[in-house]
Amino acid sequence: MHGPRTLTPGVSAAPNLTPLLDVVLQLLMFFIICTNFKMEEASTDIMLPAAQSARPVDKSDVDVLFVNLTGEGKVLVLGREPMSLLEAKYWLRQQYEDAERNARDGKVNTAIILRAARDADYEKVYQLLRICKEQGFKRFNVRALTISGEPT
Amino acid sequence: MSLRRRPSEPPTEVNLGAVITPMLDTCFQLLFFFIIMYRPHVLEGQMIMSLPDKSELQGPEAVVSNPAADIEPKMEAELTVVVKTQHDGINDGVISQIAILERGLETQIPHTRTGEPDLKALYHHLKKTREGLSNQDDIKVQGDGRLKWEGMMRVVDICLQAGFKNPGFQAPPDAAPANP
Numbered sequence: 655m656h657g658p659r660t661l662t663p664g665v666s667a668a669p670n671l672t673p674l675l676d677v678v679l680q681l682l683m684f685f686i687i688c689t690n691f692k693m694e695e696a697s698t699d700i701m702l703p704a705a706q707s708a709r710p711v712d713k714s715d716v717d718v719l720f721v722n723l724t725g726e727g728k729v730l731v732l733g734r735e736p737m738s739l740l741e742a743k744y745w746l747r748q749q750y751e752d753a754e755r756n757a758r759d760g761k762v763n764t765a766i767i768l769r770a771a772r773d774a775d776y777e778k779v780y781q782l783l784r785i786c787k788e789q790g791f792k793r794f795n796v797r798a799l800t801i802s803g804e805p806t
Numbered sequence: 807m808s809l810r811r812r813p814s815e816p817p818t819e820v821n822l823g824a825v826i827t828p829m830l831d832t833c834f835q836l837l838f839f840f841i842i843m844y845r846p847h848v849l850e851g852q853m854i855m856s857l858p859d860k861s862e863l864q865g866p867e868a869v870v871s872n873p874a875a876d877i878e879p880k881m882e883a884e885l886t887v888v889v890k891t892q893h894d895g896i897n898d899g900v901i902s903q904i905a906i907l908e909r910g911l912e913t914q915i916p917h918t919r920t921g922e923p924d925l926k927a928l929y930h931h932l933k934k935t936r937e938g939l940s941n942q943d944d945i946k947v948q949g950d951g952r953l954k955w956e957g958m959m960r961v962v963d964i965c966l967q968a969g970f971k972n973p974g975f976q977a978p979p980d981a982a983p984a985n986p
Contacts, residue, residue: 671826678833685840703959707966708851767852770955775899777951777978779958784977787857798959800851 700724703772705798718765719749719791723782725773739781746789754790765793853966856944856974883944884908885935886976887928889961891953899954904928904961908935925964932968942969948976 700722721742722730729742737745753762766786770779786794890903904915904923915928936942945965949958958975965973 671830675826675830675833678830678837682833682837682840685837685844689840689843702850703956705851705853705959705963705966707963708853711850711852766857772954772956772959773899774955775951776949776953776955776958777980779955780951780975780978783857783975791857794855794857795852796855796959796962797850797852798963800849 699730700769700771701773702769702797702799704801706801708798708800710800711797715765717753717763718767718795719746720767720769721746721782721786723768723770723774723779725771727774727778729782739778739785742782743785743789746785746791750789750791762790763793764791765795766791767795767797769797853962854972855962856972882941883946883974884939884941885932885970886946886948887932887961887965888912889947889949889953889957891950891957893952899952899957901953901957901960906931906935925960928961929964929968932965932970936969943971945970945973946976947973949978951978951980953978 720731724730724736727739728736729739729745730736731742731745734745749764750762753764754760757763768779768782770782783794886907888905888907889901890905891899892902901923906913906915906928913931915923915931918924932945947958947962947965949961962973
């Protein structure tokens, strides 16, 4: 016959939280590193077309101006309400003049980064490109989703 | 003295380790915050292209408003890829026909069995034609105004794959007047 059970002094029934804390800290580190607090000029609402020829983005080129074009033909830029093409024309003119003032030799080297939605009409895209050209911009990049595979 | 500890008796366990529960709570809160803030990186690439040439600017605004925008004279593209779309209410904006213009001669790209233009045939045609060109870098792509940008990019993508380094855009044949 066993007598009444007595608790052994000094035996802890609490779970060991140290491995859990390790895992949580590792996850935390991952998300801290991956989080970018910088305001993104690239609108996440734009569904880009895909292209095999798209090359990795050159992040060293900092003299860029993001221009997003929605499927409805509205121009989205950081810090502004959606603009019509006419409004975008004056905005781009202003941007060019600002860049010209800030340029050391007066030459504007700003590249237009066009992020047009895949369902945007070509006519709208072309009008936007023409406006960029008219305002004086020379460099121009198109953004697309990179896909891999055999040549078409 | 009754309060006196007997030296032979082991001391009751004293936990000197750090209390990690509050730390774990804080970590979870931070983790939750960063998970919310996290946006997965989209595989976005870029393609360097040409803005429409000055000669292609149409209408009363054909004169470039800034003289600095004038570019040095360069060789004209010898090839133009013309992309057409249809407006039948079902397939609006998709590619319906592709033709290649070279020195005034038009070559139609054949269609696949499903009725779409054969993009592989376009690729092989461009690759073959490019070898005989004096300007092997430039090519123009012209699309209908209502062609979706996705279709246009597919053709531009094929031009780049075929070896052309500098595809440029040409005004749509049904383009609106210069003022947007």
